[in-house]
Amino acid sequence: xxIAVLLKQVPDTTAKITVSGGRVDESAVGKWSMSPYxxxxxxxxxxxxxxxxxxxxxxxxxxxxxxxxLTDAAAVGADSLVHVVSDxxxxxxxxxxxxxxxxxxxxxxxxVLCGKQAADTNAxxxxxxxxxxxxxxxxxMVSEVxxxxxxxxxxxxxxxGNEKVSVSKPCLFTFxxxxxxxRRPNVRGIMMAKKKAVETLTPADLGVTIDSPRVTLxxxxxxxxxxxxxxxxxxxxxxxVVSKLRDEANVI
Amino acid sequence: MPYDALDxxxxxSLLTEEERMVRDMVxxxxxxxxxxxxxxxxxxxxxxxxxxxxxxxxxxxGAPLKGYGCPGLSYTAYGVIxxxxxxxxSGLRSFASVQGSLAxxxxxxxxxxxxxxxxxxxxxxxxxxxxxxxxxxDYGSDPGGMITRAEDMGDHYLLNGAKMWIxxxxxxEVAVVWAKLDGVIRGFIVEKGDEGFTAPEMKGKHSLKASxxxxxxxxxxxxxxxxxxxxxxxxxxxxxxxNNARYGISWxxxxxxxxxxxxxxxxxxxxxxxxxxxxxxxxxxxxxxWMLREITKxxxxxxxxxxxxxxxxxxxxxxxxxxxxxxxxxxxxARVARDxxxxxxxxxxxxxxxxxxxxxxxxTYEGTHDIHNLILGxxxxxxxxFTRSLE
Amino acid sequence: xxxTIIAETTGDALHxxxxxxxxxxxxxxxxxxxxxxxxxxxxxxxxxxxxxxVISAEGDCFGTFDSxxxxxxxxxxxxxxxxxxxxxHGREVLAQIAAIRxxxxxxxxxxxxxGIKVTRPIYSGKAxxxxxxxxxxxxxxxxxxxxxxxxxxxxDISTVNNSSDIGVAVKEALAKASERLDVGEADxxxxxxxxxxxxxxxxxxxxxADIVGAAVGASRAAVDTWDEIPHDMQVGQTGxxxxxxxxxxxxxxxxxxxxxxxxxxxxxxxxxxxADAPIFGVADYGIVSTWEEALPSLKEEFGKx
Numbered sequence: 001x002x003i004a005v006l007l008k009q010v011p012d013t014t015a016k017i018t019v020s021g022g023r024v025d026e027s028a029v030g031k032w033s034m035s036p037y038x039x040x041x042x043x044x045x046x047x048x049x050x051x052x053x054x055x056x057x058x059x060x061x062x063x064x065x066x067x068x069x070l071t072d073a074a075a076v077g078a079d080s081l082v083h084v085v086s087d088x089x090x091x092x093x094x095x096x097x098x099x100x101x102x103x104x105x106x107x108x109x110x111x112v113l114c115g116k117q118a119a120d121t122n123a124x125x126x127x128x129x130x131x132x133x134x135x136x137x138x139x140x141m142v143s144e145v146x147x148x149x150x151x152x153x154x155x156x157x158x159x160x161g162n163e164k165v166s167v168s169k170p171c172l173f174t175f176x177x178x179x180x181x182x183r184r185p186n187v188r189g190i191m192m193a194k195k196k197a198v199e200t201l202t203p204a205d206l207g208v209t210i211d212s213p214r215v216t217l218x219x220x221x222x223x224x225x226x227x228x229x230x231x232x233x234x235x236x237x238x239x240x241v242v243s244k245l246r247d248e249a250n251v252i
Numbered sequence: 253m254p255y256d257a258l259d260x261x262x263x264x265s266l267l268t269e270e271e272r273m274v275r276d277m278v279x280x281x282x283x284x285x286x287x288x289x290x291x292x293x294x295x296x297x298x299x300x301x302x303x304x305x306x307x308x309x310x311x312x313x314g315a316p317l318k319g320y321g322c323p324g325l326s327y328t329a330y331g332v333i334x335x336x337x338x339x340x341x342s343g344l345r346s347f348a349s350v351q352g353s354l355a356x357x358x359x360x361x362x363x364x365x366x367x368x369x370x371x372x373x374x375x376x377x378x379x380x381x382x383x384x385x386x387x388x389x390d391y392g393s394d395p396g397g398m399i400t401r402a403e404d405m406g407d408h409y410l411l412n413g414a415k416m417w418i419x420x421x422x423x424x425e426v427a428v429v430w431a432k433l434d435g436v437i438r439g440f441i442v443e444k445g446d447e448g449f450t451a452p453e454m455k456g457k458h459s460l461k462a463s464x465x466x467x468x469x470x471x472x473x474x475x476x477x478x479x480x481x482x483x484x485x486x487x488x489x490x491x492x493x494x495n496n497a498r499y500g501i502s503w504x505x506x507x508x509x510x511x512x513x514x515x516x517x518x519x520x521x522x523x524x525x526x527x528x529x530x531x532x533x534x535x536x537x538x539x540x541x542w543m544l545r546e547i548t549k550x551x552x553x554x555x556x557x558x559x560x561x562x563x564x565x566x567x568x569x570x571x572x573x574x575x576x577x578x579x580x581x582x583x584x585x586a587r588v589a590r591d592x593x594x595x596x597x598x599x600x601x602x603x604x605x606x607x608x609x610x611x612x613x614x615x616t617y618e619g620t621h622d623i624h625n626l627i628l629g630x631x632x633x634x635x636x637x638f639t640r641s642l643e
Numbered sequence: 644x645x646x647t648i649i650a651e652t653t654g655d656a657l658h659x660x661x662x663x664x665x666x667x668x669x670x671x672x673x674x675x676x677x678x679x680x681x682x683x684x685x686x687x688x689x690x691x692x693x694x695x696x697v698i699s700a701e702g703d704c705f706g707t708f709d710s711x712x713x714x715x716x717x718x719x720x721x722x723x724x725x726x727x728x729x730x731x732h733g734r735e736v737l738a739q740i741a742a743i744r745x746x747x748x749x750x751x752x753x754x755x756x757x758g759i760k761v762t763r764p765i766y767s768g769k770a771x772x773x774x775x776x777x778x779x780x781x782x783x784x785x786x787x788x789x790x791x792x793x794x795x796x797x798x799d800i801s802t803v804n805n806s807s808d809i810g811v812a813v814k815e816a817l818a819k820a821s822e823r824l825d826v827g828e829a830d831x832x833x834x835x836x837x838x839x840x841x842x843x844x845x846x847x848x849x850x851x852a853d854i855v856g857a858a859v860g861a862s863r864a865a866v867d868t869w870d871e872i873p874h875d876m877q878v879g880q881t882g883x884x885x886x887x888x889x890x891x892x893x894x895x896x897x898x899x900x901x902x903x904x905x906x907x908x909x910x911x912x913x914x915x916x917x918a919d920a921p922i923f924g925v926a927d928y929g930i931v932s933t934w935e936e937a938l939p940s941l942k943e944e945f946g947k948x
Contacts (some may be wrong), residue, residue: 013880014256014899017769024770030256033791038882075273091929093748095742115730119880121765125729125738128710134740137810138711140735143874153814157731157875158708159653159825164815171810174735177874177881184280187311187323190273214479214747214780218773223764229911231918231929237935241912241928242944249927251889252831252855252948522919 001054001209004046004109006100006130009066010120022219030141031196034069037115040178044145045113047180052147055079059103061086061096067198074193082107084206092120092213097129102206104134111152112172116141127174138173142176148230155179158167216228255279255339258510260544263551271329274312278336281306286340290337291600299347299423307348308378314356315498316496321373322356328558331503335554339507342610343463345500350419351375353496355382358428358439360494364485367441371426377474383451384470385415385429385442386490392417393623394638396487400431402440409433409480411440411448421466422453427466428481430490431498439489441554448473453626456513459613462607484515495568498618499561503554505582505614506547508607512582512589513543514604519593530592539588546581569631576624583611644757644778645723646673649680649740650688651733653828657684660728660784662691662791667691667784668726669693669756669792678720680713681705692792696799702806706811710734714739715807729783730827741781748781749774753788767880767903790923823849826878829858830891830899832908834878836862836901838894838915839934842871847938848883848893854945860885879904891933891941897922914938915921 011017013033016231017024023055034042042058049056058073061084080155091099104112112131117124124206131138143162145154157176185193203210232241245252257264257279264272278414285306293300299624307313311323312333318324330352338345356375359367374380388569391397421427427442442449451500454465481489517540520531557574560566586608590597597604615621623638630636646668650657661684668675672696677688682699698720704712710732718740724741725731729915730753742747754762758775761782762844765772766919776782800922826832828832835849848859878885880900890908897920905911908923913926916933923929930937 011766012765013903016837017766019770034755058733060899071269072273075277090829092691094745097742103678113840117734119767121762122767124734124747125741125748127941128735129742129748131711132714132739133928136711137709138735138739139811141731155854158816159732159814160818162818163813163815164810166814167810176731177877184276184310186275186309187274187277187315187325190270190277191323191325193273194270214776215749216775218760218775220765220875221773223771226925226927229923229925229927229929231923231931232928233931235932235940237932238937239944240940241930242948245889245910246948251910252945 001052001111002058002107002109003045003048003054003221004104004107004112005038005042005056005058005073005078006112006114006126007042007058007060007069007227008035008115008118008120009033009060009062009103010035010118013119017239019220022221025177032065034072035115035119037117037175037177038121039111039182040175041115041173042073042078043172043180044175044178045180046183048111048145048147049077057082057107057109059100061099061103063087069196071193071196072185075189076183076198077189081196083198083200085200086210090213090214091210093123093125093129095210095213097126097207098132099203100126101130101133101204102208103201104130106206112136113145114172114174116174116176122152124174125174127239131172134170134172139165139167139168139171140174140175141176143176144175145173183204255283258544258547259514259551260548261552265556266555267328267332270518271326271332274325274329275311275332275336277311277332281310282336282340286344290348290462290606294600294606295455295457297455297461299343299464301460303344303347304378304381305516308376311376311626313348313378314352314360314376315359315373317352317356317372320360320368321376322360326497326558328555330500331554331558334500334504335507337386337507338504341606342461342504342614343460345504345507346419346460346463349382349497349500349504350502351382351449353500354493355424355426355428356383358481358484358489358493358494359436359441361482362439362489364478364482366478367481371441375426380425381423382425382426382428383418383420383466383468384493385418387415387417389414389416392497393620395430395490396437398430398432398437400429402431402433402438404433407478409440411442411470411475413470415468417454418451418466418468421451421468424451426469429453429470432527436485437487437489440475441479441481442468442473442475445523446473446475459609465624478528494618495571498571498575499557501618502557502578503615504572505578505611506550506554508611509543509547509550509582509585512586512604512607513540513547515604516540516543516589516592518524519596519602521595536592539592543585543588546585548577552582569628572619572624572627575619576621579611579615580621583608583615586611644671644673644815646675647721647725648675648677649717649725649727649733649736650677650684651728651730652680652683652913655683657687658728658847659689659791660786662794663789664726664784664785665691665693665791666726667752667755667789668724669790669818671755671759672807673724675726678717682718682802689800690798692794692795694798696801699800699802701802701804704806704809707809707811709783709809709811710739712807712809714743716805718743719805720803720933724778725781727783729785732941733783734750737783742767744779745765746779746781746782747776749776750783752782752784755782755784755789767884768906769903787885799944803884823852824856824858825881826858826860826876826885830887831855831857831891832878832885832905833857833891833893834859834860834862834895834897834905835893837868838896839865842869844934845872846904847931847934847942850944851938851945854942862898864898864903891920893938895922896920897925
């Protein structure tokens with residue numbers, strides 16, 4: 001069984017985001033990391049591989065810098081690495097979905113895991129979109145997944161709590177925060193990872209034509225500054241704050 | 253929040269990709285497993301066993317050794333590991349230094365094939381802890397005067413004497429002990445449970461509280477004949493171990509200094525006195541700028557030394573200089589950082605007093621600051637000044 | 644401009660965001676049709692002002708949430724701009740409808756102008772993105788970001804039967820640990836951090852929550868430290884992103900990841916003993932005090948309201 005995990009490299013969630021000239025300034029990002037929900041997907045992909053065997057392929061779509069993240073994935077146990085090289089600014093979500101779906105098809109994966117959304121765009125379209133293009137069953141908001149019979153059992157959040165659901169192959173899981181954090185690599189994994197080749201593919205290699213994006217980015221801007229708040233000393237100020245919430249803010 | 257290390261000259265950009273990945277791995281371990289537990293470990297004077305397990309799982313024990321279950325990383329990577337561990341605590345770095353450089357290294361370099369196969373894989377995985385017995389109650393800087401003796405009894409050796417200030421002693425399964433056999437210093441592997449061997453813990457330390465320090469006592473301790481290290485005679489044995497450990501310390505001290513700098517900077521930015529953050533006052537800025545200067549120099553020193561170590565173009569005096577300098581500035585940075593923290597600096601809510609107390613030990617062990625000065629003095633002048641006799 | 648809204652439901656009723664979707668559609672000059680999956684909330688939907696017509700989409704597939712099956716069944720009914728809530732379910736269905744219909748998609752809009760110009764927070768609110776997209780397209784909107792119109796409408800309701808194959812089988816439903824309000828749904832949230840000292844002290848937060856009808860949340864530090872605090876209470880980067888009218892943070896220092904999840908709340912109150920805690924940087928009203936001193940007083944004051 002071939003397992004695919006879709007990963008995205010994003011500015012570390014602790015990184016300061018600055019906007020200059022109407023665009024987020026990527027050169028000011030000090031640290032790039034694997035998107036946190038993708039880390040959960042990778043951990044469960046590793047667990048699926050360990051329990052049932054198979055080949056785990058880590059796939060990313062992004063600029064050249066993203067290749068480092070694939071090496072990180074190899075260090076914890078991804079067997080092969082696929083980098084669909086694209087310039088983030090020239091493609092929209094639909095393009096990304098087509099590229100990733102083609103890459104999944106190319107490696108013949110029957111189960112795909114990814115984060116529920118990336119920590120940069122916060123959209124959450126990629127997973128379900130890829131599932132739809134491939135005709136895979138999509139299970140979202142997953143916190144655990146394991147192989148059972150010929151298919152899978154997953155825990156997902158539902159409006160009333162959690163649901164244990166079963167699905168058969170082919171399928172795609174998008175991960176919410178999971179029960180287990182991604183494992184730390186070890187020295188052996190790191191030393192193996194540097195020997196692992198990254199297969200670099202262009203949209204043309206995948207037979208995908210990138211049309212001009214249908215969602216046109218106009219600008220990025222910094223969020224509106226909130227007016228400075230009021231600070232009070234000591235618990236004796238609680239009545240004052242409550243009356244302000246009632247009379248000034250009108251929220252209670 | 254992942255740790256953003258002070259690296260003013262971007263020295264880490266000189267590391268290989270692999271070395272940076274190892275750094276990030278250890279950094280993550282320190283952030284998530286060490287820092288949340290370190291103060292508790294110090295209060296209880298315990299080395300948390302889960303750290304041993306995790307160090308073994310990461311594969312950083314005996315990192316620069318090759319074969320026998322050891323990864324064979326560069327000495328640069330080993331330095332980086334020491335730095336990241338010591339950002340957590342000098343006691344944690346001491347554990348790793350002793351295991352890798354002082355216990356595993358002599359077996360790897362001077363041991364028989366059987367000894368290597370028997371001990372090294374289990375020590376690399378952290379299953380067996382090692383310790384190193386050289387210093388004695390009356391022989392510290394002058395180890396050549398050691399009293400501990402081994403006697404050849406035909407089918408076994410008999411060991412008598414005592415060692416002191418032995419990191420990991422009480423918790424170790426394996427002790428590499430240096431003793432005189434017919435007047436010549438030799439290395440012996442002593443195992444926990446060997447008849448006549450005890451390792452009582454030394455309590456009441458104000459420094460390295462999360463590290464186990466012990467005495468090793470040998471009273472007619474019987475050692476099988478195959479436990480002598482065949483490959484080395486004389487002080488060259490223990491000194492070659494110490495060179496590697498001292499090299500690691502020269503990197504490790506930077507970690508402590510970085511932790512103290514970070515804490516001092518953060519504190520200075522948020523502490524308001526006379527209506528403004530104390531970071532806005534010139535006297536405090538002077539201190540912070542001095543710390544930055546010394547840490548940057550120490551980083552360049554350690555990095556260049558690591559390149560010489562990996563290239564094999566180093567001499568022991570290079571290591572003496574780096575150990576001496578980097579520990580010295582780290583200790584002074586810890587003291588100044590404590591000063592910036594004011595009274596808060598003595599609380600274990602901040603790491604500075606802990607690092608300061610730890611570094612007092614680090615300054616003394618593995619060749620005291622003054623001994624390294626004498627090593628360099630001898631190198632410069634050709635005249636040894638360790639003792640008054642000029643033979 | 645034709646707009647198709649997939650109604651968001653909660654239990655057997657419409658979720659309030661459905662009316663906000665209608666408001667958002669009308670604000671950019673749209674004439675919205677509301678589709679109610681599983682036929683839930685049709686009569687309520689027909690009363691929302693501005694709704695052109697309501698379609699009751701009935702089919703076996705709506706008994707279980709399978710975003711692919713829902714998208715297959717709903718997609719043929721969609722025209723023009725397809726809109727959903729940016730809830731987890733909303734996003735998932737919308738992404739698949741967009742893929743099926745091959746239309747561009749923008750998720751989690753907090754502002755819409757005719758044209759269609761969409762603004763949305765990115766990097767967890769650390770920046771705002773403005774983009775332009777033309778119909779036909781798919782847009783999901785953030786809850787509480789748009790005004791609801793009145794309820795004096797009376798549009799026609801038609802029924803369509805259109806099911807699809809379900810690929811997801813629910814084996815077991817595990818109810819939430821408590822019947823309490825979910826932080827993702829609540830208009831008032833009171834959250835505790837590691838500064839609460841012990842998970843048992845969250846009882847003080849629950850008491851206050853009960854008085855004002857609030858949900859109780861937690862910081863990641865609290866969730867990670869104490870097993871008693873379940874992950875579904877976590878507000879922040881890897882927890883829930885919330886934007887209630889009032890967010891009260893107690894004993895939460897305000898790690899950047901936590902701020903990412905709650906900074907868009909309308910009003911923020913912070914209670915922390917550390918006057919330098921970053922949480923005060925985003926708070927409208929900060930109280931420098933221990934929770935032990937502040938919470939009894941807060942409970943008393945809320946009780947008087």
